[in-house]
Amino acid sequence: MKIHNTEILPGANEVIKIPVGRIPTGNQILIRAHVYRSLIDGPTALILAGVHGDEVNGVEIVRQAIASDMFRTIQRGTIIAIPVLNVYGFINFSREVPDGKDVNRSFPGSLRGSLASRVARIISKKIIPEVDFGVDFHTGGRSIYNFPQIRYTAGDEVARELAMAFKAPQILAKKTISKSLRKYAQDKGKRILVFEGGENLRLDDYSIANALNGLRRLLIHQDMLPGTLPPDQPSWHYLKSSWLRAPQAGIFQWTKGSGQMVAKGEPIGSISDPYGLECTPLRADETGHIIGHSNMPVVTQGDALFHIAYQPA
Ligand SMILES: [Zn+2]
Known part of the structure; x- marks a missing residue:
């Protein structure tokens, strides 16, 4: 080689x-x-x-x-x-x-x-x-x-x-x-x-x-390394995933994060204005697992917030 x-x-x-x-x-x-x-x-x-x-x-x-x-x-x-x-x-x-x-x-x-x-x-x-x-x-x-x-x-x-x-x-x-x-x-x-x-x-x-x-x-x-397989762990196999994006700008807080299972329609976070007047709940748009989430405290309309993996209907 x-x-x-x-x-x-x-x-x-x-x-x-x-x-x-x-x-x-x-x-x-x-x-x-x-x-x-x-x-x-x-x-x-x-x-x-x-x-x-x-x-x-x-x-x-x-x-x-x-x-x-x-x-x-x-x-x-x-x-x-x-x-x-x-x-x-x-x-x-x-x-x-x-x-x-x-x-x-x-x-x-x-x-x-x-x-x-x-x-x-x-x-x-x-x-x-x-x-x-x-x-x-x-x-x-x-x-x-x-x-x-x-x-x-x-x-x-x-x-x-x-x-x-x-x-x-x-x-x-x-x-x-x-x-x-x-x-x-x-x-x-x-x-x-x-x-x-x-x-x-x-x-x-x-x-x-x-x-x-x-x-x-x-x-x-692949038989490339010796030894026995490390202990098995639960894992999930998904065929689809999509990003839930910010419907509006504001202060973003998540209540469900990466690794958690969610059901369609379930509240998973919110976007608030900085004045304490409005707070819009965010709901899961699919049933599956959150596999990625944003840690940005302030977001703009369209920002990626939650990556949800799910099975196709
Ligand atoms: Zn990369």
């Missing part, structure tokens, strides 16, 4: 540093890929985080997986672990790269493209060709708390089986998004699961622990 001009032999463990570019001070930005190869042939798994620079739980999940030496026990195939893809966003506490573009909407990317497009290209050209499946670890977007959940491409049986093996508390079938990593990989016949957990710029032990258990379950299921 060769990644960025480095040959990785069976049984080897290498850290490969792939240059992306330089910041204005001349310092070089490098993406580090930790590669663990077994002596025995098998699938190659990509364990990726930090596509969005402020989504720190993903980074911490991969960091803990590396630090715990989980991957060193590999008994079949290869693991490529990249804890921080978007180094620019990570050091700037930002989802995007400095020009405001989203790496996960820039696939496959181009050498002559924007910075986001150049970062995306490293994964699409240097990593994805080597990979059979993977997990891309994310965190809720700005002030959104996501309950730990694993997402797979709707209608793909192989991806569904991988998601079932990972078994986060919530398992979600999702359509692919244009120019995303999951879509690009899917088109190449590779399955990338997306994990979501916690809120941007806040470490969430619950999401991190769930993700590490899921990752271990998935890799044991």
Whole structure:
């Protein structure tokens, strides 16, 4: 196996540093890929985080997986672990790269493209060709708390089986998004699961622990790691989800949050004016689970407030 001009032999463990570019001070930005190869042939798994620079739980999940030496026990195939893809966003506490573009909407990317497009290209050209499946670890977007959940491409049986093996508390079938990593990989016949957990710029032990258990379950299921499966936990599998948005601006308070079951029509929060005159209740628009909610105290009309997963009628 060769990644960025480095040959990785069976049984080897290498850290490969792939240059992306330089910041204005001349310092070089490098993406580090930790590669663990077994002596025995098998699938190659990509364990990726930090596509969005402020989504720190993903980074911490991969960091803990590396630090715990989980991957060193590999008994079949290869693991490529990249804890921080978007180094620019990570050091700037930002989802995007400095020009405001989203790496996960820039696939496959181009050498002559924007910075986001150049970062995306490293994964699409240097990593994805080597990979059979993977997990891309994310965190809720700005002030959104996501309950730990694993997402797979709707209608793909192989991806569904991988998601079932990972078994986060919530398992979600999702359509692919244009120019995303999951879509690009899917088109190449590779399955990338997306994990979501916690809120941007806040470490969430619950999401991190769930993700590490899921990752271990998935890799044991693939016979890539030794050991027995971590204890089973209840999980729910949903085929649909949608956002309940703010019908008006105001002070937002939730009374039901991520991880809680809700019934259609049930009050789950409210929006008030700051003068103590009006308070509008918010009601669940589907029966299912809240899998993400906003922690923004002040919202504008149309802001995403509750992400509710449910079964199609
Ligand atoms: Zn993300």
